[in-house]
Amino acid sequence: MNASVGIDARSGRRVSRRPSAVPSTTRASTPASAWRLGLRAFGRDRVAVASAVFLLLVVLASICAPLLTPYSPTMGDPVNRLAGIGTEGHALGLDGQGRDILSRLLYGGRNSLVVAVVPVLVVFPIALLIGLFAGYKRSRAGELLMRILDVLFAFPLVLLAIALSAVLGAGLGNVMLSIGITLVPYMARVAYTATVQESGKEYIEAARAYGANVGHLMFRELAPNVVANLTVYATTLCGLMIVVAAGLSFLGVGVVPPTADWGIMTSDGSSVLLEGIYHIATIPGIVILLVALSFNLVGDGIRDALDPRKQTS
Structure with a gap:
């Protein structure tokens, strides 16, 4: 701290005075960060936390499948x-080929x-990039790109995924490619809408008046808010894609048997209903339902957590 110079009233001499330190109790506390x-x-949303814990347990159980079960997911016991x-020895029973259902559930x-x-x-x-480019620039190229993606909205998501899987062929890689192509227009539309909404807000106008360039506005100002909205939507989409992927395997255009998969397990069981x-x-149908529901509940929890009104309540 800089010392100040004063005059002693008794002696008339100049003396240096140092300002007293500000008490720690009067200093402004640093506000908690947004995250x-x-x-x-x-954390206050018990349902979302419980859903997240359940998903974590499902992931860990799937990763540790070789350690949790002594049976092969593809080898069966025809006698039983x-x-x-x-x-005895098979808590969830066996399927039509004598394969342990718990093992196939974990590996699947x-x-x-x-x-x-x-x-x-x-x-x-x-x-995210498509939405930022088309939503902020509002150029002819961006509008043309969004119109092309809008064409894909003419086809229901599930039917489009089935058609793409049928053309590409069954297999894990082709199923992921089919689902990825199907998701692009839906996620890009959410990013585009969020970008358009945020572009007209005051903080963008203030940054523009301050002299920020286009890159700064798009990736430093707009992107964090667009990512928040897109994250919520992407989380709920994971739950939907669990059902879609199981449906593709159920129809025979997904994962190839005898590979363990929840959709294939449901398909195998339908023949003996x-x-x-x-x-x-x-059993696999209930697991699909619970996992899809948990993803949706976690998405709802993230949406509420990103709401400033819920953060301060």
Whole structure:
């Protein structure tokens, strides 16, 4: 601190005085950052936290499948085929080929989760760039790009995914490619809408008046807010893609048997439903429902956590 010079009233001499330190109790406290506020708001949503924990357990169980079960997901025991829940050594029973359902459920989670999540993660930055370019620039090229993507909206998402998978052929890579192509127009539309909405707000006008260039406005000012909206939508899409991927495998245009997959397991069990054997199709169906629902609930929790009104409540 800089010393100030004064005069002593008694002696008349010049003396230096140092300003007293500001007490720590009077200093302004640093406001919590946005991500901390969002994390706290998310933590207050018990349903979203429970859903996130459930998804984490499903991922860990799928990764650790070789450690959790002694059975192969593709090798069966024909003698005990169609054994029910609670069979000794097979907690969830066996399928029509005598394969352990729990083993196939754990190993199948690997393929089902990868097919659902990876395309969303790959398309995310592509959709973000398309939305920022078309929404902020508002040029003819951007409008033409959005009109081309709008053409894909004429086809329902599931039917388009089925058509692309049928053309490309079955297989894990082709299924992810089909789902990724299907997701581009939907995610790009959300990014475009969010960019248009944010472009007219005061903080963008202030940054523009300050002299910020286009790159700064798009990637430093607009992008964080657009990413927040797109993240919420992408999380809910993961839940939908779990169902779509299972549906493709169910129809035979997804993952190729005998690879373990939740959709294939449901398809295998559907052939014996009329015989009164329900567990083969019901168990993977319940898992698909719970995982898809959990993704949606986590997405709702993220949306509420990013709402400033919920952060301060």
